[in-house]
Amino acid sequence: MNSMLCDYLVQILTARVYDVAQETPLEYAPNLSTRINNKLLLKREDMQSVFSFKLRGAYNKMANLSPDLLQQGVIAASAGNHAQGVALAATKLGTRAIIVMPVTTPLMKVNAVKARGGEVVLYGNTYDDAYAHARQLEAEKGLTFIHPFDDPEVIAGQGTIGMEILRQYQQPIHAIFIAIGGGGLISGIAAYVKRLRPDIKIIGVEPVDANAMYQSIQAGHRVRLSHVGLFADGVAVREVGEETFRLCQQYVDEIILVDTDDTCAAIKDVFEDTRSILEPAGALAVAGAKAYVEREKIQGETLIAVACGANMNFDRLRFVAERAEFGERREAIFAVRIPEERGSLKKFCECIGSRNLTEFNYRIADQKEAHIFVGVQIENRADAAKMVATFEANGLKTIDLTDDELTKLHLRHMVGGHSPLADHELLYRFEFPERPGALMKFVTSMSPHWNISLCHYRNNGADYGRIVVGMQVPPHETEEWQAFLDTLGYGYWDESQNPAYKLFLG
Known part of the structure; x- marks a missing residue:
């Protein structure tokens, strides 16, 4: 062995x-x-x-330190459970624990560490920033670094x-x-x-x-x-x-x-x-x-x-x-086009049958067609495919949007429609830290020539925000737009060709 x-x-x-x-x-x-x-x-x-579980590893590491090292104190970088484990272990062992946390850490987590006896130092916007600062303090103050996993x-x-x-x-x-x-x-x-x-x-x-x-x-x-x-x-x-x-x-x-x-x-x-x-x-x-x-x-x-x-x-x-x-495959979301004529909505309802609706949004598109955004309770994913087949067989063009992130995060909460003014519109989803100034950084770092033509943000109680933005960028400035995205430092996804966007908003 x-x-x-x-x-x-x-x-x-x-x-x-x-x-x-x-x-x-x-x-x-x-x-x-x-x-x-x-x-x-x-x-x-x-x-x-x-x-x-984090207090197990943190305590075992600290309990095995020599009395001299333990007396000098420990330091860790964490925005979550490891921080609480180290703080609790330090209190139990009668030593000092400094926890470096990003400034973006929610107050609830900061207070939880303080409540367990940890000294909190807020530094940097990311875990990597906090980690680098913790290693610097480790050397300066003669502390022992307690790694969250690689020890x-x-x-x-x-x-x-x-x-x-x-x-x-x-x-x-x-x-x-x-x-x-x-x-x-x-x-x-x-x-x-x-x-x-x-x-x-x-x-x-x-x-x-x-x-x-x-x-x-x-x-x-x-x-x-x-x-x-x-x-x-x-x-x-x-x-x-x-x-x-x-x-x-x-x-x-x-x-x-x-x-x-x-x-x-x-x-x-x-x-x-x-x-x-x-x-x-x-x-x-x-x-x-x-x-x-x-x-x-x-x-x-x-x-x-x-x-x-x-x-x-x-x-x-x-x-x-x-x-x-969605994770249980109990709900499906569809975009359905129906002819703008008498009896169309009745035909649509007949296709739904005895299933429960979870959401229903209707908007006239033009003289020939109306668009329906509908959520339906289903038995499983096969049931969703069966519904699409039923709609199509009745002449109702349908897109299954159940697995589409843009739809689940943003479109289902938005109203409006097509705008004749939104020419050269690009649609992007962004994920950025939930902290003051995040949106301001986005707005101030982009070219003043570009116009925001659509925006939706929803707070999900997380440490980060999710936002979708429609941006009017002239075709000859595409490279400049890409450079802006690459230097912004936020996660992003291009949704300009998303079929739900084109149908309801584009």
Whole structure:
């Protein structure tokens, strides 16, 4: 057996975590198990005192520091659960903890760290800025940096979750599903489980727009992402750790990618079984387990999902509830064109039949045609395809917009129509930090020759804002527009050819 593997086994078995962490329950999820025809157990790390597994690794690292180093204090960079874990561990060990957080960090998270005894330093707009400043302070003040994932003692602390799982459930386990951010959690669990029960599959789960470990495994080397989606902020990591990458290459069987809708549906699933609300990163493992069952068509197996965190901003629940219906394939959205003539609307309603409407928007387009934007409750995705076929068979041209991000985020909340004044209009979606001045930066850095012809913004209670902008850019200034996009520093998507935009607004 590889010596590093033996080291991890010993380190996990002797890890010092239970001064601050509790052995969390492995809980049966009855409703979800029935739905997926497999036995699903939830490892309830959301029940820790900081509502996340992170205090295990942080405390194990700090408890193993020499008395001299511990007395000098520790420092970390984090905008989330790691910060709370370090602060709590420092208080327990009687030492000082400085946590560097981006200035964009929501006040709720800053206050949570202060409440647990941490000294907060707000610096920079991104985690990378905060991390660089923390390393600078580490050198200046003689502090010890506590890495959130790329440290053997942190990894060993998280690995105690694997130890608990195998002790709590000694019957056959088909697979354990684990969220991946930097990789510390899955590395620790995998190093332990694969040593004792190599038959158990270890399956990582990442968001499709924050998949640094997946891309790194595919490439055979660590890949740094230029942009990460922020919905599952607990795993929004641009580059995985060196040691975590090595361990994942060695022990992780596969990585499943899930989208925002899948994650929202998983949050709802766990709520219905436990009446607890997981944060998006905390629900990734459940979303991955559901996707795996759907793909593999397995039945009667035992699956374990690590519910790794519940630090949810209450304001985000509106967005989660809205998108869970899509993730469960319970709602479909269609754009339907109907002839502007008597009986057309009746024909449309006959096509809907006895299904429940979730949304209905009607607008006359011209003398020949009217446009309908409609949301409908469905049984599954096949039901949506059947509806499209029914509309088309009745002469009603239809576009299925259920999987279209522009529609789900913006168009369904917008009114208006086509404008004869909006010539040379480009349509772009942007994702930028939810902080004062973000929109001002956008407006002031663009050319004064360009005109904003359309704009929609909706606060989803997240740490970032989503906005769609129509911009009138003359064709000969296309290169200048692209240069503006590239230097802006915000995530963006070109929606100028989106069929829903063309139909309702373009």
